[in-house]
Amino acid sequence: MTLRVLGVDPGLTRCGIGVVDVEKNRRATMVAFGVVGTSPEESLDKRLLMIATSIDDWLDRYEPHVLAVERVFSQLNVSTVMGVAQASGVVIAAAARRGIPVALHTPSEVKAAVTGSGTSNKDAVTKLVTKILRLDAPPRPADAADALALAITHAWRAGSGAAVASTGPGSASLTPAQRAWADAEAKARRAR
Numbered sequence: 001m002t003l004r005v006l007g008v009d010p011g012l013t014r015c016g017i018g019v020v021d022v023e024k025n026r027r028a029t030m031v032a033f034g035v036v037g038t039s040p041e042e043s044l045d046k047r048l049l050m051i052a053t054s055i056d057d058w059l060d061r062y063e064p065h066v067l068a069v070e071r072v073f074s075q076l077n078v079s080t081v082m083g084v085a086q087a088s089g090v091v092i093a094a095a096a097r098r099g100i101p102v103a104l105h106t107p108s109e110v111k112a113a114v115t116g117s118g119t120s121n122k123d124a125v126t127k128l129v130t131k132i133l134r135l136d137a138p139p140r141p142a143d144a145a146d147a148l149a150l151a152i153t154h155a156w157r158a159g160s161g162a163a164v165a166s167t168g169p170g171s172a173s174l175t176p177a178q179r180a181w182a183d184a185e186a187k188a189r190r191a192r
Contacts, residue, residue, distance in 0.1 A: 007151030016143030022155035068154035
């Protein structure tokens with residue numbers, strides 16, 4: 001059984017997107033990555049619509065089991081935080097419309113999961129994402145590498161699928177990652 005995770009590094013100017021398939025043994029394989037770019041000269045509504053349309057396309061094309069989004073964190077630049085929060089909201093709503101579970105991870109959680117240190121820089125994250133996914137070249141730009149790192153982090157935090165349970169009654173105590181593994185396994189069983 002493989003868990004497909006779509007990771008999103010939200011932003012108004014550059015919104016990184018990455019899709020990863022992760023096996024129970026934690027072996028991760030890159031499916032796709034990219035960046036949705038919007039121009040600061042465009043109006044906010046048009047920028048958010050472009051992100052929404054792109055996310056809809058990615059969700060429909062790759063049919064992830066779960067969506068992992070970078071959690072908005074406090075910065076001194078309020079306008080940057082607002083843009084990230086607005087882009088995040090659009091992405092989360094797109095997943096909710098499809099019934100896809102969403103998990104939020106902080107940048108330090110992602111860095112720690114992928115590099116072993118919550119204070120690693122972007123270059124270290126990109127280098128290890130390249131190694132983990134067995135890529136010939138680093139994913140560029142860094143926003144795409146960050147999205148792939150989010151997807152890997154989420155799958156790995158699911159306990160490598162060890163906590164697979166029913167999505168019926170009693171599944172409320174499962175984490176979103178564990179529910180995603182359970183849903184993916186149930187879907188695979190139905191397909192057999």
